[in-house]
Each structure stands twice: as C-alpha cells, then as structure tokens.
Amino acid sequence: MNSSVIVFPGSNCDRDIAVALEKLHFQNKMVWHKDMSLPKSDLIVLPGGFSYGDYLRSGAIAGKSNILKEVIKAANSGCLVLGICNGFQILTETGLLKGALLRNKNLKFLGKDVHVKAINTKNKFCNKYKKDQVLKLNIAHNEGNYFTSTEHLKELEDKDLIPFKYCDESGNVNEENNPNGSLNNIAGIFNNNKNILGLMPHPERMVDKSISNNDGINLFTSLLN
Amino acid sequence: MKFSVTVTLKKSVLDPQGKVVQQTLQNMGMDYLVNLRQGKYFEIEVKENDETKAKEKIEDMCKKLLINLVIEDFKITKI
Numbered sequence: 001m002n003s004s005v006i007v008f009p010g011s012n013c014d015r016d017i018a019v020a021l022e023k024l025h026f027q028n029k030m031v032w033h034k035d036m037s038l039p040k041s042d043l044i045v046l047p048g049g050f051s052y053g054d055y056l057r058s059g060a061i062a063g064k065s066n067i068l069k070e071v072i073k074a075a076n077s078g079c080l081v082l083g084i085c086n087g088f089q090i091l092t093e094t095g096l097l098k099g100a101l102l103r104n105k106n107l108k109f110l111g112k113d114v115h116v117k118a119i120n121t122k123n124k125f126c127n128k129y130k131k132d133q134v135l136k137l138n139i140a141h142n143e144g145n146y147f148t149s150t151e152h153l154k155e156l157e158d159k160d161l162i163p164f165k166y167c168d169e170s171g172n173v174n175e176e177n178n179p180n181g182s183l184n185n186i187a188g189i190f191n192n193n194k195n196i197l198g199l200m201p202h203p204e205r206m207v208d209k210s211i212s213n214n215d216g217i218n219l220f221t222s223l224l225n
Numbered sequence: 226m227k228f229s230v231t232v233t234l235k236k237s238v239l240d241p242q243g244k245v246v247q248q249t250l251q252n253m254g255m256d257y258l259v260n261l262r263q264g265k266y267f268e269i270e271v272k273e274n275d276e277t278k279a280k281e282k283i284e285d286m287c288k289k290l291l292i293n294l295v296i297e298d299f300k301i302t303k304i
Contacts, residue, residue: 057293064290093293100295107241147238147296181239 001026001224003043008033008062013048020204024220033065043080043223044071046087048202058143059089068094080124081196085141088198097191097198099148105181111140114179116187116201117167120160123194127225128218134171135215137201144200146182153183164188164199226271226279230287231300233264238296267291
C-alpha cells in the first residue's frame, strides 16, 4: 500500500507516523507542503504537530498550503485520508471534515494516556478492532475540544460516523472521562463516505510494546485488510 | 482604505478563556461586571477607494481565511 505523509513547518509527529507505516511495510513517501503534486497514494496522512506555529488558528494556514489543494482533490475522489491531532485540525479547517476543534475546556495543554472506545469498527480504518474495545492511546493537544452544530452532531451519531469516544478503562463514556470537553466525548470522526478520518489521540505512538503499548497498531493493519 | 475586523466566538460556543478573565475581574472586586467574551482583532489596509467594494474585499478575506465560520462571528468597521 502506498502512503504519503505531508510535512509542514512545525509538524513534529511526521517521523513517528512514518516509522509506524514502514513497520507495517507501507511504501511511504514524505511530501513537503510546498509540493504541487502528490505521489501515487492509497493513504494520505496529515501528521500531528504545530503547523505554522498554530498561527491564526490551529491548522488554518496549513489548510491553505499548495499540497492541500491536491489532498482535497484526492480526498474527494475517495482516497483514504488520516488526520491525527494537528492533522484533524487541518481537516476541519479545510472543510473536509465538519466542525472545529476548540481550546481544551480546562485551558490546559493535555499530554497523557487516555482510554478510548472503538464505537464503529465497520470501516476501512478500524476493522481490526472489536466493537466496544477499549484502547489506551496518548493525547497531546491544546485544541482538542470537538465542536459542531446540533444538526451535524445528530448526523454523526445517526450515521455512525464516530469511530472513537473517550471513556474510562472499563469503557464507560461519560463527562468524567472527557479530557477536553469534546461534544459527546468525541475523539475522532469520519466524513459521510468514511474515507476521511480525523482523530485527536495518537495511534502512531502506540505501535511498539517495548516503548508503550500496541493499541494503535490495528488502525494501520485495518488499512491493509 | 483601512478597516478593523473584530472576531468573537459565537454565542453558542463556550469561551473558557473569557470566563477565566471574567472570574478574575470579579474576584478583584469588580462585581458590576456582567459578562465578558474574549476575541481577536485585525487591522487591514486595502488598495480600494470605494468603501463598499473595500468592505467586500475584507469580507472575502474573512470568509476565506481569517474567520472560522463554524465557531466565530466577525464585525468589519472602517477606521
């Protein structure tokens, strides 16, 4: 499977995701934000970090970069697109995913391991997870508080477009286990076609038991399925 | 021609930063403070002598980059 990781000035999880993809034998290429064309890609990843220093709004400037025009075209033609953390923020800023990521409710940068529940596993990204499986993933963000209109929130729930929700280690989804104030404990969302996934937790940090755990690896093995 | 653009979070969006600033002022004894929302501000100069056309250009900038219409409202004023 061919993958492309887009690199912006300020990206800092680009190498991590490349290592995760290469571990699973993806043919990966790093693509600079100024490039005007994409290599042949089955999967495009917008990595975590602080693209353009989070100037204006997180992801706003990256959303207008040269390469994003190509990413938008590819996404609209059905190419798989994964946005992690800052990548998720970029996806909402381009409109590829609806809604926005606001500052964390407690106004603190959150860098810690949290639990998330796999809500919808019938899709290209999560089919190797069991429904309701609880994963321990790392979060590291200041703007992860997912917000959207009441109508869109209903659509996300009704159409099963929420793959992951924050929960406790037993899988209880409640306000107590909502780290950032996201509506309905949302940790990630799909577009209607489920070819675009944005999520705040970092699955690429959880692919090796010797340094963390491997709860994130199935997100990538699912893609190979 | 010069304009200012004031950006605020929509009423339906929580503004935790504004809330903290409000609470701090109230804790400082300013109990007459009813409500405070925090926002941001741009000063923009454009090459255009017609005020209506200039405003349209600023509005275009706002909608295409400066403002996230999902969460923010904006107000353009000539300065």
